[in-house]
Amino acid sequence: MSAQPIPTAVPLADSLLSPLETLPGLGEKAGRLAEAVGGGRVIDLLFHIPERYVDRQRVLSLREANDGDVATIPVEIDSISSPGTPSRPWVVRCRSEGWEVEIPYFLRARWVGPWLARSFPEGAERTLSGRVRRNGNRWRMEPPEFISPPDEIPPLQAVWPLVKGLSGKDVGKAMAAALPLLSGVGEWGDRTLLQRRRWPGFTEALRLLQAPEVIPGHEPLDRLAYDELLAGQLAIGLVRRAAQTRPGRSLLGDNSLREVAMAAFGHQPTGAQAHAIAEIDADLAAPHRMLRLLQGDVGSGKTLVALMAMLRAVEAGTQAAIMAPTEILARQHLRTFAKLAGAAGVEVALLAGSVKGKERKRVLLGLASGSIPLVVGTHALFQEKVAFRDLGLVVVDEQHRFGVAQRLALAGKGADTDMLVMTATPIPRTLLLTQWGEMAVSRLAERPAGRKPIVTRIVSRERREEVLDALRRAFARGDRAYWVVRAVEEGEQHDNVAAETTFAALREIFGEEVRLAHGAQALDVREASLKDFAAGRAKLLVATTVVEVGVDVPEATIMIIEQAERFGLAALHQLRGRVGRGDAQSYCLLMPSADLNDGEKRRLAVLRDTEDGFVIADEDLNHRGGGDALGTRQAGLLGRRLADPQRHGPLVRMAHQDATLLLEKDPHLDATERGRAAARWLLPFFGHDTSLELLHAG
CATH class of the missing domain: 3.40.50.300 (P-loop containing nucleotide triphosphate hydrolases)
Structure with missing residues (x-):
């Protein structure tokens, strides 16, 4: 079975996957909005959850107000006074049910006076909503957020995270245009699960969060967090199933090169290193392509494990490449590899931006002819002019520094190329299941002998x-x-x-x-x-x-x-x-x-x-909460924007189990059951629709 590509647009969701520019009235604000919501699609806006809500109906009279409350009160405008000195504010004076209310405006632009005169005409009645402060027998209101007849003031106001140049009213206007587009979206959630958890439907959950009549409980966000986790697990499951049936080749070696290199190293590998090498050897020997994560804490010895894998590929008659995010790191690997692989008579070359002229030409010719079996490089490795005679293994170091497409480009330079990705970032077990479920994982939890504690x-x-x-x-x-x-x-x-x-x-x-x-x-x-x-x-x-x-x-x-x-x-x-x-x-x-x-x-x-990186990672996860360590937000559940690790951690395993069962029943996610929408619509909503091919790169 091979996984079918997921469509980038589906009939019931075309409008939700459309660019934000398609919403009316945004204009030049569309770019700011995309920056704030973390994406340029309408669905990204709908997933931009408010950070809090302001109840503007709780206090409707100054008789009920406490110092610091948000109040929505009727007023009669008395007067407006201009600043006497540059340090003084404009002051709007008004009355509300016998109370004196002052509103200071610390603004200096020429338009302020005329704007205040239009907004607060003397003798007019207005309804204002803003935070009030008590000063003896008088009240002071911070510049109100709403100045209008009562029916134009929202009873419950959502407050969204913003960026510079974007106001809450801008987001609210866009959200009001986006919410009606949910009407064409079906429901894929299992009815029994929704009833047991008391979760709303997908579209209802978004409406309850984005345009609530009362402050929502935790159920709407829990429902959406589960959908997000399920989408990730379905994408992972599709990749895993494709990988399991994907053709590959056996890379078998005789240890002739590795034994010499290990002797030059001068130390026995740790138990964790030996175990990881054995796991990688088994993958290389199997008749399918390897996709394995080597996760090791700082100083755990990942480089030695990677070199042993690369030498196994060379023993099998193929080439191997390791890609590093910086030339400094690439040259560091070059020194280590040249010493150990060089002892076994294996040439190691460097391909980076600084390698030019005759040396660059020599390296390119050597890779194309196969005379250079090992290469260490940076982004230069996946440039179009770089060709290999037979690339058997790709190692990607500090993999989060590279885009998925970049990793795929390098792996695509060989036929049935195996891939090993490395990271020094300690990953809690929950995150391993969430982010790396499509990969086999080897973990190095020991420090090499001789390293003193810091x-x-x-x-x-x-x-x-x-x-x-x-x-x-x-x-x-x-x-x-x-x-x-x-x-x-x-x-x-x-x-x-x-x-x-x-x-x-x-x-x-x-x-x-x-x-x-x-x-x-x-x-x-x-x-x-x-x-x-x-x-x-x-x-x-x-x-x-x-x-x-x-x-x-x-x-x-x-x-x-x-x-x-x-x-x-x-x-x-x-x-x-x-x-x-x-x-x-x-x-x-x-x-x-x-x-x-x-x-x-x-x-x-x-x-x-x-110094235990896994203990530290768990503590960091608990403290910093949700985020996207592979994107702009460097904390929490990797690749997640709705799921919170502390609250939604238990949902990860449930989503994993549900995705596994669903794929067993419906491998292509194209069936409906009892009138429910197919769960494959989750994939484009949560950004897993670029192509399954890209997900193969890790």
């Missing part, structure tokens, strides 16, 4: 001079250090510690031995700083999270992270993993801001007290 300490910023003295002593020993901050420049957040400012200050102290690396630099400038640090021409590297992965400097023994409480725990753990890569004792110093709250203290204590 000493992690929480150090107040008042002890900065002690930290600087520690750096001086470390530099005198020949060690190197990282100094990591969140922001590139001041102004991203008013109290952010900025890389540019920190670099300038530390350059004053340590002179020319300080380098700077951040994402806003030109690539060649950033790469030059990283190379200087790796080569020892610099002893201190001031950086943002660009050093989170792919930087291997064994001489670096100190990691300093300012405002550590503002990083996710997983990011802190990855940053800490940049040290402790040599024989010397290494340290990670967390320098948080002052006045941490209890939650921030607990999170940093977790990092201080454990």
Whole structure:
């Protein structure tokens, strides 16, 4: 059985899959709206769930109001006074049931006076809705959000997350145009399940969340979260079924190359490494294509496992390629591979943006002829001009740095190519089931022998001079250090510690031995700083999270992270993993801001007290909630926008089981049962319709 492609448009959902520009009255706001909702389709707007609701009917008189309430009250306009000085506001004075009410407007534009005169004509009656503050016998209302007759003020107002240049009224107008388009959508949910869970139908759930008459309970969002999880599991199931029947070839080796390389390595693999190598060997030997995830915590030895797999492919008479997200990481792999594979007489070449001229031509010819069996590269590997004689295995390192299409492009350069993807991001078991269910998974949970634990300490910023003295002593020993901050420049957040400012200050102290690396630099400038640090021409590297992965400097023994409480725990753990890569004792110093709250203290204590990436990942998941670690939101359930890991974790397994049963009954998801819509409509709604072929790339 091979999975059929999912249509990009279905009759009952054409309008929901249409671009936001098709909604009336949006105009130039469509781009802002797409940015806010995380997608450019009407269905993306409908999935943009309000973060809260404002009840504008709860307080209808100042007699009922408390200080700080949102009130919807009738008023009679008395007067408008202009500012006496530039620091004073315009003030609208009015009365409501005998109470004096003032509304200040701190606006300076020329249009303010005429606009206020039109909005608040003297002697007119208006209904205002806004937050009120009590000041003795008077009330003050913040500039009201609604100024109108009562029937134009929504009794319950949804408040959506916004972006700059987009207002809640813009979203509300678009939502009002989008909701009627749900009328053509059928119901695929199992009636028994909906009744047991007291869940509404799909379209009713969206209406209850986006245009409620009363503040909704948790059932509508639970229903949609389940649909999202089920859509993901169905897509995964289709990919898995296609992979199981997809033709492949057996890659068998005699260990002649691997034994020599392992001898050059000089250590026995850990038990976890040996187990992972055996699992990969079995996949390579099987007559179907391998799609396996190698997940290992920082420093767990993924590179050795990958090399053993690549040498097995070479022993079988094919070629192997490993793709890294940066040239720094690619060159790091090249050094390791050249030492170990070179001992076995296997040539390893580099193909990256900096490889030009005769050397580039030589590498391209060698790959095409097969004389170069192993290649390490960056995005340059999947360019159209790159051809292989017989590419048997592709390894993708730090796979989340590449798009699915990029991974597919590289795998497509061979016939029946096996694929191994690697990640150092610790993934909780729930997320493994959710995001990686279509892959076989090998996990490395041990650290290689000889690696010393990293000493992690929480150090107040008042002890900065002690930290600087520690750096001086470390530099005198020949060690190197990282100094990591969140922001590139001041102004991203008013109290952010900025890389540019920190670099300038530390350059004053340590002179020319300080380098700077951040994402806003030109690539060649950033790469030059990283190379200087790796080569020892610099002893201190001031950086943002660009050093989170792919930087291997064994001489670096100190990691300093300012405002550590503002990083996710997983990011802190990855940053800490940049040290402790040599024989010397290494340290990670967390320098948080002052006045941490209890939650921030607990999170940093977790990092201080454990190096177990899986414990840290679980804690980070619980703290940071839902998100998309493969997209713009770097937290929570990977690839999810509605499901929350804390609340909806139990639904993952249920969705997994339901998808498995559904695919057993209906492999192509094209049947209906008792009048229900086919569940395949879930796939385009939740973004799994680009093509099943892309999902094969992982």
